[in-house]
Every structure is written in C-alpha cells, then in structure tokens.
Amino acid sequence: AAASSGGLVAYADSGSDAAVEKPQLPQRKKVVVLGTGWGGTTFLRNLDSRLYDVQVISPRNYFAFTPLLPSVTSGTVEPRSIVEPIRRVLEKKGGEIKFWEAECFKIDPQNKKIHCRSNIGTNLDGNGEFLVDYDYLVVAVGARTNTFNTPGVVENCHFLKEVEDAQKIRRSVMDCFERASLPFLDEEERKKNLHFVVVGGGPTGVEFAASLHDFVTDDLSKLYPSVQHFVKISLIEAADHILTMFDKRITNFAEDKFGRDGIDVKTGYKVVKVSKDAITMQNPATGDISVPYGMAVWSTGIGTRPFIVEFMKQIGQGNRRVLATDEWLRVRECDGVYAIGDCATINQRRVMEDIAEIFRVADKDKSGTLTVKEIQDVLDDIYVRYPQVQLYLKSKQMNGIADLVRSAKGDAEKESVELNIEEFKKALSLVDSQVKFLPATAQVASQQGQYLARCFNKMKDAEEHPEGPIRIRGEGRHRFRPFRYRHLGQFAPLGGEQTAAQLPGDWISIGHSTQWLWYSVYATKQISWRTRMLVVSDWTRRFIFGRDSSC
Ligand code: FAD
Ligand code: MG
Ligand code: MG
Ligand code: MG
Ligand code: MG
Known part of the structure; x- marks a missing residue:
C-alpha cells in the first residue's frame, strides 16, 4: 500500500487496501442509480447485474432519445418512437433490477442514504417519501434548463428538454397557425401569432429553428395558404455567431443558409425579459427592443439541479458551478459516490x-x-x-x-x-x-456510463487482487485506467435535408450526403429494434405523406 501511494496514478476505488483478508460477504453490494437518461441507462445496460443488488430511481420510467426531440416538435417523428420503457431495458437484464418511479431530493453521504419522493403514491405519513441505502451511488440526473433568472422565461417560454416539451411545442405551433387564421384578427395580430422566436444559437436552438422552418415551408404553408406569408422565424443569440462549438466553416454555412431561408438570425442580442406578448432584447448599439411574438422556445444552456447544489454544499463544493469528479468519475471526498453525464464535470488533474x-x-x-x-x-x-x-x-x-x-x-x-x-x-x-472540459452531450454521458459499468464489473476482481488487472510501468499502479473520452463527431442538422458534421480529426462535411449519414447514425444508435423500426417508419411516412399536422 505504501508503494502505491507514491505512484503517478492513484487507486481507482476506495476499497480497503489493508492486508487483512476479508471474508466473502454473503450479500451483494447495493448499487443505486439515479436517472434513466443517457448516462444512467447506458450504465445499466452494461452493468453485470448479477454482481450487485441494483436499484434504479427516476421520476420518468422511460429512456428518451434526446437527439430526435427537435424532430418531434415538427411531427417528423412520433414521441413514442423515441422512448423506451426502462422496465423493458431492465427486463433484458434478467429482471433482477428494481425500479422506483420517484425523484431523489437529498443525498446523505455520511449515512450512505438517499431521500426520495414519489409523485404518484403516498405512504402512511401521507407523503410519498422514502429512504434508500446504498454502498455505491451513481448520480446520473442530468441538468435543468438555465434561464439565467431572466424574468418571464419560465412563465412564457417553452423549453426543449423532455418529450412533453416537444409535444407541447408541436401543439403550440399548430395553435399559432389556427389563431392567426381566425376571422376577427387584423394583420398585425396575425403577424404576431406567426412570429416564432428561438432563444439560443447552440445545436438545439439551431436544429429546432431549422426543423420548424421545414415544417412551415414543406407542410403548413400548403394547409394555411392565406396566412403563410406572415410567418417569421427569429433566432436570437447573445454571442457574435451561432454554433460556436463547431468549426468556423459550419458556423458560416449555417448562418448563410438561414439567411437564404429567411430565418432572421440576430447575433449579439441578449434577451432580458419575456412578457406574454413581447420579448425584450438588448444590443449595445440599438439598446432595448421589444418584439411581439406568438411562440418562444428557450434553449440557452443548462444549469445544476437544486438538490445537487445542496449536495455540493454538503461536501465542500459549494463554490463550484458543476459537481466535480476525478478522472475515475468518483465524487471527491465522498465514499462510494460516482457522477456521470450532464450533472457532473471531470476535474482533470494538472501536471x-x-x-x-x-x-x-x-x-x-x-x-x-x-x-x-x-x-x-x-x-x-x-x-x-x-x-x-x-x-x-x-x-x-x-x-x-x-x-x-x-x-x-x-x-x-x-x-x-x-x-x-x-x-x-x-x-x-x-x-x-x-486541459479540456467535456461537452454536455449524450455521447459523453453514454461513454461515461459504459466506462463506469466496466469498472463496476471488474471491481470485485480488483478488490481480490489489489494490484489490479491493469499494470502500468513505473512505480504507480492503478486498477482501472482513468476515463478517456473518444469524440466520434457531432452533427448539426440545418434543415432542407442538409446537415453539417464535424468528424474526428476536424473533418468537415456538409450537405445532403451528410443528412444520409445522419439518418443512418441515428437509426443505428437507437436503443432497441422496436424504436429503430418506429423511427425509420416515421421517416418513411414523412417522405411519402409529409409531416402530420394534427395533434
Ligand atoms: P439525462 O439524459 O437528461 O437524464 C437524466 C435522468 O435523470 C432523467 O431520466 C431524469 O428523469 C432523471 N432525474 C432528474 N431528476 C432526478 C432526481 N431528482 N432523481 C432521480 N432522477 C432524476 N447530445 C448529443 O450527443 N447529440 C445530440 O444530437 C443531442 N441532441 C440533443 C437535443 C436536445 C433537444 C436535448 C435536450 C439534448 C440533446 N443532447 C444531445 C444532449 C443530451 O441529451 C444530454 O447530454 C444527455 O441527455 C445527458 O445525459 P444524462 O444521463 O446526464 O442526463
Ligand atoms: Mg441519466
Ligand atoms: Mg436522456
Ligand atoms: Mg458532464
Ligand atoms: Mg536521473
């Protein structure tokens, strides 16, 4: 043990390093997983569930394929095609895993317990609260949308984070068209109702704006010929460009394409207030301007969930914005707690x-x-x-x-x-x-889930052979290699059957062929054959009949 502490690489798990032989425990260690999104579900799918007593807690009893949420807003893909019931995922593991539909509202790392609350049932005390013990806790609760405390956003804007959000947006788009068509409105009011505002020029905002534009030009303009020329889509971004996380060539292409499509890209504008009828934005040159709108979607970034903020305070991370882990995805100073995906960030050790x-x-x-x-x-x-x-x-x-x-x-x-x-x-x-910070993407969350499951699958072996299966030259040895992210590329669908992609090695590809690459990648990445079938048949239906505009 003394030799190992001097190494370059630390031990990967907090298991006992003492030389005392521990008797084989009859009971399996309890693993509790919070969240059934990209991180949690990938972890569960890769975990050898015979080794542990596994419990899963999430307020949603399904996994949602978030990259297709923008397609749901326009009816290109049906909501049920992108969700997989978590109990189906667990059933494939042999039915040994327990699932509770509830949310965790407090983590108690001293006593290794979590406090949960169900919204669908009550206990004898008249609330839905219960406690769950853990030996290992995997926190994969994702993030919440960040409004930056801008007044009126929560009350008046749509978010695009959950399946319900996408469904609401779709209904709201249709409502705007029907309202704009009513006989008693004047022209100004028709214009207002058909002004769609997207706040945030990141990948989600851009993709949503593009898919809304397609929906309007391909389908709705035929159904609403008398009002279609009133439609306007605005994309508002506080930075100087949209899609800043992508290569310059993609940003330029997207800005040009949106310009040609008539999407009004307003860069350098910060939204400061949203009221029922108007959205107020600021630009150093123009000062405050207020524009009437029919529907607004807020997509400016993510923040930490309140109960994670509380947890961070408890463990001495109160000064941070995001929960930090080490490179083995362990929450520092917190025995047995791991965090993956959007709710956490890796604090890369500095040389x-x-x-x-x-x-x-x-x-x-x-x-x-x-x-x-x-x-x-x-x-x-x-x-x-x-x-x-x-x-x-x-x-x-x-x-x-x-x-x-x-x-x-x-x-x-x-x-x-x-x-x-x-x-x-x-x-x-x-x-x-x-030193690079990893982006908040499904790709990162799922790779972390997979990595962590592999570590868990080997953990027992590692405890029995403390030297570890992986030996590294030099003085230090560690049981598991630190997590290493492999970037497989990122897509930016831009509408009109055109997509941009930034692939490893900064290889850029833009156009119709990339759209086909997008289709095949997203068909392949589906979590089950059932959702794959549904998604592909939704796409086929869209090609033949157009998008469904009924709600
Ligand atoms: P999530 O997938 O958000 O899962 C969080 C889980 O925790 C959920 O099941 C939630 O119900 C549960 N939960 C919440 N609160 C609690 C609680 N208190 N207790 C217990 N459980 C809780 N990424 C890409 O790589 N490519 C894309 O094309 C892409 N497109 C996207 C499009 C949209 C519209 C959105 C919103 C995101 C997109 N992303 C994309 C990002 C990607 O979805 C996230 O990075 C990813 O979901 C993060 O995974 P996660 O497991 O950390 O969190
Ligand atoms: Mg998750
Ligand atoms: Mg998810
Ligand atoms: Mg993260
Ligand atoms: Mg020397």
Whole structure:
C-alpha cells in the first residue's frame, strides 16, 4: 500500500487496501442509480447485474432519445418512437433490477442514504417519501434548463428538454397557425401569432429553428395558404455567431443558409425579459427592443439541479458551478459516490500540481536530474494520467517528449540532455493549457456510463487482487485506467435535408450526403429494434405523406 501511494496514478476505488483478508460477504453490494437518461441507462445496460443488488430511481420510467426531440416538435417523428420503457431495458437484464418511479431530493453521504419522493403514491405519513441505502451511488440526473433568472422565461417560454416539451411545442405551433387564421384578427395580430422566436444559437436552438422552418415551408404553408406569408422565424443569440462549438466553416454555412431561408438570425442580442406578448432584447448599439411574438422556445444552456447544489454544499463544493469528479468519475471526498453525464464535470488533474511527484517517480536513479530515457520510461503513465501532455505535443507538432525537453534546454544538438526540476517544470509549464472540459452531450454521458459499468464489473476482481488487472510501468499502479473520452463527431442538422458534421480529426462535411449519414447514425444508435423500426417508419411516412399536422 505504501508503494502505491507514491505512484503517478492513484487507486481507482476506495476499497480497503489493508492486508487483512476479508471474508466473502454473503450479500451483494447495493448499487443505486439515479436517472434513466443517457448516462444512467447506458450504465445499466452494461452493468453485470448479477454482481450487485441494483436499484434504479427516476421520476420518468422511460429512456428518451434526446437527439430526435427537435424532430418531434415538427411531427417528423412520433414521441413514442423515441422512448423506451426502462422496465423493458431492465427486463433484458434478467429482471433482477428494481425500479422506483420517484425523484431523489437529498443525498446523505455520511449515512450512505438517499431521500426520495414519489409523485404518484403516498405512504402512511401521507407523503410519498422514502429512504434508500446504498454502498455505491451513481448520480446520473442530468441538468435543468438555465434561464439565467431572466424574468418571464419560465412563465412564457417553452423549453426543449423532455418529450412533453416537444409535444407541447408541436401543439403550440399548430395553435399559432389556427389563431392567426381566425376571422376577427387584423394583420398585425396575425403577424404576431406567426412570429416564432428561438432563444439560443447552440445545436438545439439551431436544429429546432431549422426543423420548424421545414415544417412551415414543406407542410403548413400548403394547409394555411392565406396566412403563410406572415410567418417569421427569429433566432436570437447573445454571442457574435451561432454554433460556436463547431468549426468556423459550419458556423458560416449555417448562418448563410438561414439567411437564404429567411430565418432572421440576430447575433449579439441578449434577451432580458419575456412578457406574454413581447420579448425584450438588448444590443449595445440599438439598446432595448421589444418584439411581439406568438411562440418562444428557450434553449440557452443548462444549469445544476437544486438538490445537487445542496449536495455540493454538503461536501465542500459549494463554490463550484458543476459537481466535480476525478478522472475515475468518483465524487471527491465522498465514499462510494460516482457522477456521470450532464450533472457532473471531470476535474482533470494538472501536471503542475504534481510536477514534483512526477519528477521524483521518473528519477529512477535518484540523481536529481532526468534524462530523456528516464522521462520516456514513465511516459505511458503520464499520457494516461495527464492526457493534456499528448494534446499539447500534438498542438505544437512535436514528435515526442524529447522535442519538448530539448526545446526547454534550448540546445537541440546535444543528445544527452538532462533536466533538473526547474528545467523540467519549465518544459511542461504550458501543457495544462490543453486541459479540456467535456461537452454536455449524450455521447459523453453514454461513454461515461459504459466506462463506469466496466469498472463496476471488474471491481470485485480488483478488490481480490489489489494490484489490479491493469499494470502500468513505473512505480504507480492503478486498477482501472482513468476515463478517456473518444469524440466520434457531432452533427448539426440545418434543415432542407442538409446537415453539417464535424468528424474526428476536424473533418468537415456538409450537405445532403451528410443528412444520409445522419439518418443512418441515428437509426443505428437507437436503443432497441422496436424504436429503430418506429423511427425509420416515421421517416418513411414523412417522405411519402409529409409531416402530420394534427395533434
Ligand atoms: P439525462 O439524459 O437528461 O437524464 C437524466 C435522468 O435523470 C432523467 O431520466 C431524469 O428523469 C432523471 N432525474 C432528474 N431528476 C432526478 C432526481 N431528482 N432523481 C432521480 N432522477 C432524476 N447530445 C448529443 O450527443 N447529440 C445530440 O444530437 C443531442 N441532441 C440533443 C437535443 C436536445 C433537444 C436535448 C435536450 C439534448 C440533446 N443532447 C444531445 C444532449 C443530451 O441529451 C444530454 O447530454 C444527455 O441527455 C445527458 O445525459 P444524462 O444521463 O446526464 O442526463
Ligand atoms: Mg441519466
Ligand atoms: Mg436522456
Ligand atoms: Mg458532464
Ligand atoms: Mg536521473
């Protein structure tokens, strides 16, 4: 145990390191999973549920395929085609997993209990509250929409986060068209009713605006010929551009396409107030402007759920905005608690925090200096523990650590360079600039769920063989490699059967062929054959008959 504590890489789980042989426990450890979204469901699907006593708690008894929510708002895809009952997912695991439809409202890490509340049933005390014990807790509760406390947003805007939201938006679009068609309205009022405002130029806002535009031009304009020329779609973004997380080429293409489509993209405008009839926005040049609208969708980003904020205060993370975990997805200072997906963020360890330790471990011969060979011997460890080093070398087009060392020394010629601690520090001083925060996406949440399930599946083995199945050269050993995200690319559907994609290696592809790639990827990613069938038949139906405008 003493040797391991000096390593570059820490032990992955908090299980006992003591040499005492523990008798085999007759009872399986209790794993409690909060949430049945991307993180929770992927975790459950990959977990070997024979090893644990598993309980799942979520206020929704289904998994929703969120990337297709914008398609639900226009009736391209039916709501039931993108949801899978969680009990079906669990049934496939052999029916050993318990599910409670309830929400957690408090985590008690001292006593390893969570407080839950059901909204559909009451106990003898007249409320729906109950306690659940855990040995391991997997927090995968996602995030809430962030209004930035803008007045009137909650009362007057739609969100696009849940299946119900998408259904409400669809109904509301139809209501706006019917209202605008009523005989007693004047032109101004028809215009107002058919002004659709989307706040937030991120992937969700952009995709929604595009799908609404398609719905209007392909289908509704035929059904409402007398009012169709009153329709206006505005997309409001506070930054200077939309889709800022994508490559510049995609941003430009999207802005141009929306311009041609007649979608009014207002960048540099911040919405400051929403009332029943008008939306007020601000721009340094124009000051406040108020525009009448028929329907508004708010999609400006996500925030932390209130009970997670409380939990963070309890565990000394009160000064943070998002719950932090280490690279093994463990919540720090909180035995047995893990967090994945949108509710958490990984606090990547900085090289500079550990530089003395890295130097000590690498300096095998205790000479007080490091040769290139000494550094190379621990390089694999360093790359695993601090991925930013590799990213940094790549960004500087350096071939390896030797380049970095020589550039720190300033004399590229000499073969036998040696670095003292100060020089080593200098060589690595900039690598932490490459620390990346992972985006709040389904891709990240599901990879984390899968990673964590694999760790859980091996945990017992790891407890019996504390050295761990994975050995890394150098002094330190750890049982599991830290979580490593693999970016598989991201799509931005832009309407008119055109999609932009940013694939690994910054490969950009835009157009109709990318739309087909989008169709095939999203068909493949469906959680079951049932939803895959439904989604594909919805798409086919749309191609033949158009979108369904009845609600
Ligand atoms: P979620 O999937 O949100 O799941 C949270 C779960 O926790 C839910 O089951 C919820 O009911 C439950 N829960 C909530 N509160 C509690 C509580 N108190 N107790 C217990 N359970 C609770 N990502 C992509 O990668 N690609 C896309 O194309 C894409 N498109 C998107 C489109 C839209 C419209 C939206 C809204 C999101 C999209 N995302 C996309 C993002 C993606 O959906 C999220 O990043 C992902 O859902 C995060 O997974 P999660 O498990 O952390 O949270
Ligand atoms: Mg989840
Ligand atoms: Mg989800
Ligand atoms: Mg996250
Ligand atoms: Mg040495």
